[in-house]
Amino acid sequence: MAPTHSSKASPGEMATTTETAAANRERLVIVEDDPITRTMIAGYFSDQGFRVEEAETLAEARRLVRRVKPELIFLDVVLPDGDGFELAKELQGFSDAGIIFVTRRDTDIDRIVGLELAGDHYVTKPVNLRDLLARTRSLLRRRKIERETARRSTTITFGPFMIDLLRRELATINGDPIRLTRGEFDLLAALVESNGRPLSRDYLIEVVSNRQGDVDARTVDALVARLRRKLLGASEPGVIATVSGIGYKLGIVAERNA
Structure with a gap:
């Protein structure tokens, strides 16, 4: 009869696996x-x-x-x-x-x-x-x-806007800065990076809760309303679209700059 081989890992292999798991x-x-x-x-x-x-x-x-x-x-x-x-x-x-x-x-x-x-x-x-x-x-x-994000290009253009994810800056493509609060920027960055994919309110709550206190769906809705007013000032309607029963998405195409 041909010798059989055990499928069990040797003590050395088990130790290596344990060490790798600990290191990770x-x-x-x-x-x-x-x-x-x-x-x-x-x-x-x-x-x-x-x-x-x-x-x-x-x-x-x-x-x-x-x-x-x-x-x-x-x-x-x-x-x-x-x-x-x-x-x-x-x-x-x-x-x-x-x-x-x-x-x-x-x-x-x-x-x-x-x-x-x-x-x-x-x-x-x-x-x-x-x-x-x-x-x-x-x-x-x-x-x-x-x-x-830092390993990729950090600037993304969407409509007449350009966002720099590393510098945390938003401006029009003409160079006019648009001032955002930390929460507004975090929410907009998430929508821009999703590039049209709807994001739920629950996900956006997690996005903006990092440095804010009590955050709920009303906080997200308020941030979206403020962002819409600031972006509408640059004559670009529909930047942030409401997705019924889900949340929000970017309403225009975003392109990561080379």
């Missing part, structure tokens, strides 16, 4: 001086498939971020050796990781400062882990789209 996990650094909160968040996100590293001071965080090069950082504001806001500003110089502030400081001023400095989200304690996970996944998806 998204890297998360938690900067938190309270051991109970830090352990709770670390355990939850490890169970969700993240590679988690922990730091309890600014000094540890600086070293860890340089070594690990994470995709995402959870950052407390009040730390034993300084202010998390200051670290967030520093990180912009050597890291492109997303930043979610996780803190007990819940004043409107703190929230505004955090988001204007470098934060993508601002979450207050006690932490709702499921909400934090949803924000994390949304942010990482958004970052992936931004990286893919």
